[in-house]
Amino acid sequence: MRKSRLSLLWEKLFPQGTPWWEVVNKVFIALIIPGIALLTYISTQDPxxxxxxxxxxxxxxxxxxxxxxxxxxxxxxxxxxxxxxxxxxxxxxxxxxxxxxxxxxxxxxxxxxxxxxxxxxxxTNVNTNKEFFFFPVLSNKMNFACEIYVNYGKPSQKYVGFLNPQTKNVYTGYYKWIEASNVALVCKNGKLYFWGDVKGDRVADLNVQAKSGISILTLFKE
CATH class of the missing domain: 2.60.40 (Immunoglobulin-like)
Incomplete structure (x- = not known):
């Protein structure tokens, strides 16, 4: 009958006639000592x-x-x-x-x-109170400037600042998400552009990345 690899390894480590205390000693060294070393390493690490x-x-x-x-x-x-x-x-x-x-x-x-x-x-953008925040990052590929608003037309409306023409990746800030949040641009060409919900009209989704809360928003040429 062919012996298993484990049996062959055992016979190599412990030839026939090996005293029992030598077997115990080798097993102790192989199994217990590494565990003690690991626990010692963990316990000595600075908190x-x-x-x-x-x-x-x-x-x-x-x-x-x-x-x-x-x-x-x-x-x-x-x-x-x-x-x-x-x-x-x-x-x-x-x-x-x-x-x-x-x-x-x-x-x-x-x-x-x-x-x-x-x-x-x-x-992350969801804090320990389970409040959800988003962070608009805006680019303007048009040739006119726009005013930036968050939650435009709502009681929580906030004016952010100007988005200049031909600018990329303009950081704003974090804003608490409310029901039907939006980001709107009131532009010098007399038009309103927005993402999300403005007075019940949804033009483009306000997509928010997990963990960072970043929302990439770009105003393209018409």
């Missing part, structure tokens, strides 16, 4: 929290009430901790200013309570 920022803007992070720094847009950062206890973490976006020096977009942030050490926290 930390890693924040993964999927958003298009930088965020600032507070841990247990103390400001700890910023995480770049679409980047990650590891924050060292002072002990092995769970921590409370808060974050907020750092809004951009318009040409008049005023912050653009809604305030946006969230919090995590009693987070265990050595965890990774994803920061």
């Amino acid at each position: 930390s929290i890693t924040v993964d920022n999927y958003l298009a803007l930088k965020i600032e992070v507070t841990i247990n009430g103390a400001y700890r720094g910023q995480v770049p847009a679409e980047g990650s950062r590891k924050f060292e901790l002072y002990n092995d206890e769970p921590v409370d973490i808060e974050w907020n976006i750092i809004r951009q200013n318009n040409t008049e020096g005023h912050p653009v977009g809604d305030m946006m942030g969230g919090s995590f309570q009693a987070v265990d050490i050595n965890k990774r926290l994803p920061i």
